Amino acid sequence: MVHSTPLNLALKVLRHTFEQTLAGQPPPTLAELLANAPDSLHQLGQKFQLLPFEQGILLLCAALELEPNFQTLCAEVQGNPKATYATLSLALALFPEADWSVLSSQSPLHHWQLIHTEAGRWLAHAPLQLDRRILCYLLGTPDLAAPLVPWLTPLPRPSDTLPLSPTYQALSQQIVTLWSGAA
Incomplete structure (x- = not known):
């Protein structure tokens, strides 16, 4: 059973957006789509x-990344069975409030490299890929950059600490x- 998380609800509205676009009907607005979006997406937006x-x-x-049936929907909206990926052109077709x-x-x-585009294609038709860190953040499981992990691992507190001068x-x-964000 699929849980009704904000992300799942937003994906349901997105699926409806695809269906409306394919039917030649006005799709839901971005406000409707984002109304059910997870807090993590709103935080990224801010x-x-x-x-x-x-x-x-x-x-x-x-x-x-999360639901394979969206690949088929992408191909259908783009009118190309091989175009099973997101593009800026697809986003412009799906979302009426598009911004070039x-x-x-x-x-x-x-x-900020939140998405990556495939080089060597027309920009509007280049496949878009979500950065792994952003996907993990949206799912609530932040992904630390591998080179930083050794530096971000807490060190054990020494048992024989010497008193510091005032x-x-x-x-x-x-x-x-400062580090705790209390400043």
Whole structure:
């Protein structure tokens, strides 16, 4: 049984968007699509200043990773049985509030490498792929960059700590406060 998580609900609305587009009917708006989106998608939108259209692209790319039947829907909407992937052209067809600014290398999707496009194709028709870290974040399982893992593993507290001088105690407390986000 599939759980009714916000991500699953958003994917259901996205599937309806595909179906409406294929039927020649007006698809749901991005506001309707994003109303059921998980908090993690909204947080990405805030942190990276994503337009609703860009959030829709992230959801579209996540759908392809999570549910294989979206590949068939992509091919049907694009009118090409081999086009079983997301493209900017597909997103422009699905979402009425499309914004061509996402084509820019300075758009948050590209600048922050939230998605990747296949080189050597026309930009609007190049396959889009969601970055693994973003997919994991949307699923609630953050993926640390492999080179950083050794640096981010907490060290055990030494049992024989020496007392710090008052100056170093104050400095260490400032560091703890900054790192804990309490500043």
